[in-house]
Amino acid sequence: MVRVETKENSWSFDQIYDEYKTPIYNYVYHLVGDREQADDLTQDTFLKAFRALPKMDANLKLSAWLYRIATNTAYDALRRRKLIAWLPWQELDHEPADVESSDPQEIYGTTELVRAALRRMPQQYRAALLLYTQEGFSYSEIAQTLNIAESGVKMYLSRARQSFREHYKALEQGGGNK
Amino acid sequence: MIGEHVEDLLSAYLDDALAPEEYGAVAAHLAVCPQCNAILADFRRFDALLSQLPRVSPDAALYERLFYSSPRSLHNVPTVQTLTPLRRRRGVGGQRIMHMVIAATFLLTLGVGGFIAWNLWCGQAQIAHQQESITPPAGLQQGPLPAGIRFVFLRDGALWSAAAEGTGQIARLTPTTVTVAANWVVQPTLAGRSAGDQLAYIDLQQGRLHTIRSDGQSDTLAGQSLLGAQPSSVWSTDEGAAILTSLAWSQDGTMLAFLADPSSGGMPALYMYSTSTKSVRMVLPPLQGEILHPTWSPDNMRIAFERIHDGQTSVLDYNVQNNEMLTITPTVSTAEHPNDMVLSLHWLVNADMPAITWSVGTPQHIHSLWIRYVGRAGTMRPSMIAIGDYAQAVYSRDYSQKGSWLLLTQSAKQLLLVNLDAQVRTLTTGTRISSFSWSPHGLYVDYFDTGAVHVLSILNGGDTLLTTNAVDSPLPPVWSADGQRLLYSTGTHIFSADIQAKTAQALAIKGEDMRAPLLWTQIP
Numbered sequence: 001m002v003r004v005e006t007k008e009n010s011w012s013f014d015q016i017y018d019e020y021k022t023p024i025y026n027y028v029y030h031l032v033g034d035r036e037q038a039d040d041l042t043q044d045t046f047l048k049a050f051r052a053l054p055k056m057d058a059n060l061k062l063s064a065w066l067y068r069i070a071t072n073t074a075y076d077a078l079r080r081r082k083l084i085a086w087l088p089w090q091e092l093d094h095e096p097a098d099v100e101s102s103d104p105q106e107i108y109g110t111t112e113l114v115r116a117a118l119r120r121m122p123q124q125y126r127a128a129l130l131l132y133t134q135e136g137f138s139y140s141e142i143a144q145t146l147n148i149a150e151s152g153v154k155m156y157l158s159r160a161r162q163s164f165r166e167h168y169k170a171l172e173q174g175g176g177n178k
Numbered sequence: 179m180i181g182e183h184v185e186d187l188l189s190a191y192l193d194d195a196l197a198p199e200e201y202g203a204v205a206a207h208l209a210v211c212p213q214c215n216a217i218l219a220d221f222r223r224f225d226a227l228l229s230q231l232p233r234v235s236p237d238a239a240l241y242e243r244l245f246y247s248s249p250r251s252l253h254n255v256p257t258v259q260t261l262t263p264l265r266r267r268r269g270v271g272g273q274r275i276m277h278m279v280i281a282a283t284f285l286l287t288l289g290v291g292g293f294i295a296w297n298l299w300c301g302q303a304q305i306a307h308q309q310e311s312i313t314p315p316a317g318l319q320q321g322p323l324p325a326g327i328r329f330v331f332l333r334d335g336a337l338w339s340a341a342a343e344g345t346g347q348i349a350r351l352t353p354t355t356v357t358v359a360a361n362w363v364v365q366p367t368l369a370g371r372s373a374g375d376q377l378a379y380i381d382l383q384q385g386r387l388h389t390i391r392s393d394g395q396s397d398t399l400a401g402q403s404l405l406g407a408q409p410s411s412v413w414s415t416d417e418g419a420a421i422l423t424s425l426a427w428s429q430d431g432t433m434l435a436f437l438a439d440p441s442s443g444g445m446p447a448l449y450m451y452s453t454s455t456k457s458v459r460m461v462l463p464p465l466q467g468e469i470l471h472p473t474w475s476p477d478n479m480r481i482a483f484e485r486i487h488d489g490q491t492s493v494l495d496y497n498v499q500n501n502e503m504l505t506i507t508p509t510v511s512t513a514e515h516p517n518d519m520v521l522s523l524h525w526l527v528n529a530d531m532p533a534i535t536w537s538v539g540t541p542q543h544i545h546s547l548w549i550r551y552v553g554r555a556g557t558m559r560p561s562m563i564a565i566g567d568y569a570q571a572v573y574s575r576d577y578s579q580k581g582s583w584l585l586l587t588q589s590a591k592q593l594l595l596v597n598l599d600a601q602v603r604t605l606t607t608g609t610r611i612s613s614f615s616w617s618p619h620g621l622y623v624d625y626f627d628t629g630a631v632h633v634l635s636i637l638n639g640g641d642t643l644l645t646t647n648a649v650d651s652p653l654p655p656v657w658s659a660d661g662q663r664l665l666y667s668t669g670t671h672i673f674s675a676d677i678q679a680k681t682a683q684a685l686a687i688k689g690e691d692m693r694a695p696l697l698w699t700q701i702p
Contacts, residue, residue: 017241025236035234042236043244114227132193133228136589139195158189161221168224 013050016062021046023135024070030130031074033119041077045070064144067135071127071145078123117168125160132157183211188218192225193608226604229592230566322393323349327658328699329665330377330392332358337379339394339699340685351394356381359413361423364392364697365431367618367659374659374699376453378425378434385409387425387436389453392699400434400451401458406442420468421446426481428474435461435472435481448472448481450498462496471520476529480552482506484520484536491519493536495552506550507560510538515545526598527575532556535563535583535598537571544571547583549598563600570613576620576636584623586611593625595636605634606641613654617661622677624657624664626650631666633677644675645682659699 024045029038048069056065118126124146131137131145142157143150184204190196191204208215328339335357340348352358358379365374378389378400387400404421405412412418417439424437424446432453437446448462448469462469467487474481482495493506511518518538526533532553539545545567550560563583570586578597584605585594593605593614605623614625623634624644631644648655648666655666664675665685675682 013245017244021240022233022235025240026233029234030231038234039236039240043240046244110227111232114224114231118228129228133225134231134233136591139193154190154193154195157193158186161189161224162185164224164228165217165220169220 013046016050017046020063020066024066027067027130027135028070028074030115030118030134031071031123031127032077033115037077041070041073044073048073061141061144064137064141067131067137067145068147074127075123113168113171116171117164120167120171121160121163125156125163128153128156129160129164183207184214185217188214188221192218192221222604222607225607226592226594226602229587229589230594230602232566322391322395325393327660328392329658330364330697330699332360332362335382337362337377337390339392349394351377351390351392352379352388353397355383356388357383359422361425362697363425363427363434364659364699365427366429374427374431376431377697377699378427380404380422380425382409382413385412387434387438387451389434389451398456400456401438401449402440404436404438404440406440412439416468417444417446420470423470424448424472426472426474428478429476430478433474433478435474437469437472448483448496461498471523473523473525473534475525475532476527477532480525480532482523482525482534484523486519493520493523493534495534504552506534506552507548510536510548512545515539518545521571522573524573524581527581528579531580533580533598535573535581537573537583539568539571542569543588544568544585547571547585547596561600563598564596564602572614572616574616574620576616581620584614584616586614593623593634605636605639613650615655615657617657617664618659619661621661622657624655626654631655631664633664645673656697 021042025038025042028041028045029035032038032041045066049066052069118130121129127146128142131142137145139150139153142148142153146153146156148156184191184207187196187200187204191201194201196204208218323339326341328341330337330339330351332338336354337351337358338348339351356379359382362377362379365376365378367374375392376389377392378387380387385403385405387404388397389400390397403409413422421437421439424435426435427433428435434451434453436449436451438449439446445466446469447460447465449458450461451458461481465485465487467485470484470486472481472483479499480495480497482493485492485494490508491510492508493510495504495506496502497504510520515538517540519540521537521539521541521544523534523536526535526549531551533549533551535547535549537544537547546565547563548560549563551557564585566585567588568585569588569590571583573581573583575581576595580598582598583596585596586592587594590611591609592607593609593611595603595605597603606625609625609627611625611627614623616623621636623636625632625634626648629648630646631648633642633644634640644655644664645666645668647668649669650667653665653667653672655664657664662677664677666673666675672685673682674685
């Protein structure tokens, strides 16, 4: 079994995968908005990470580093797509059947609105907003993950929230056919 | 800045990422600008929506592809590397607390006494002259305790009573011949009182139910032995646990429901003890399976409870007047969560709207909240209020007629208020909350965030830092029955904070004496 050792612990790739598979997959899914593509991108993320680990510095912050690989992998995929094929709001897919959990909003049907608003945002702001709200990252961790200055995170999050608000409200009023 | 809109600063304001002078300027602007307030409210709402977005997981096939079967699998990855330990989520509450401390210090310097932050209450001088520890006396309380509000706690198998202000002697309430089980209960607050007058407990030695007045008098045996078998052989069984956790006062404090198995049939039945007639009667004959969480309706006519039988958990409602049984829900588990059970069960606080609300999940993982109305305007089946994966869920009366649930998200960053119409309000963001509790009337919530105790107003959202030097184990902060005092532990001392007067006082009892929750009583 391939193992990654620390002073205190010894982690197998299995364990790293177990620990991060859902957060990374969930993050990538919300970045690209497509489950099949999220599968591929999650696989690519872990492959890149495991192959690069032997070359990494001993003080590597594993979490931020994994998210950075995931972000860049997703950005590459979005670039390759050139243009995201946005679907009109009325034709958006419903909740995937194997969703791990859902929440109170789903009862009154806002989950799809949230996802649709996310998809309409600029990708770098979307990433910052997801890391902050979904993954619980601090400004410093977002800065490391997105490879930007910590002061830039403040601006990213501000624009992200403004952008999300604008898109969400437009969708809410039925103006989401974009 | 008061006249200029501050939209670009609102995001950082929300995250407490502004310099103090900017923070103050934005706050001043918000006080006069409905437009910016609306944007800020939207930001809060959208943060909550995003944080609760359902999390999706990859299917198992991804593991196979990654590690084995795919051309892109991990066949030839090199072997050993040294890493720093995995680091998981870290909250952003520290900046916020620091801002509050800075602001409080600033105000103190200016001599604005009314605004002195609560984390500064606990001055060393005040603590120093009150550090004397009182060891509870070995003997029984002689004569009735004086009138007033007191708190009661369990230690070494006995109940002890101490004055709310922490002065005077700590008195032993229960006889030396009994060993009090955990899950003892205080009678509900009655009209014109601040706390209950009576307590009920089970003696582990004899397997008997007792009631005792809060002044330490009239320790009374209620009915015969709860068990036909030797008590010590039963307490460690599921049946024993069900009996020990079954004590439930009616809302008017005149009846006490409990489970007992005097015939040793292995199936406890539900009984009721009347404090006025001192008599016991069987409410419900033995049912197959296990009965848990008996809960009285506000009109004292019904008892709802959880039943586990043949691997199925159901919620039932028994009418003690006409002996009718109603199935509230036939099952609570799902294919996705086959081990789910009822974690807490409550009647709505408003007797005009008879309804039962309950949480479902496993400890630390609340998966759903439900409600079902009964009576004339009853519904045929339960309605889901919330679904997800939450660390804690607690129902309480609050400013609304129906009461609300408080939910703590798994990341502990947020405390959500969910009303019974499934509307959600985010109470905190950027926190790292490990525990919280409602004040008795539901107007405040205290929460414990990395050593800091905060008090949050449900009505206006005002958040007050109480102390930065507390521990939540083994004694988490606890409210007095009148909602005016909050006790918290620093590990070595117990402090009593007066919410209105904004003062805190060290009690003459050591923190390590508190190994179990305390409850409040009133001696009339």
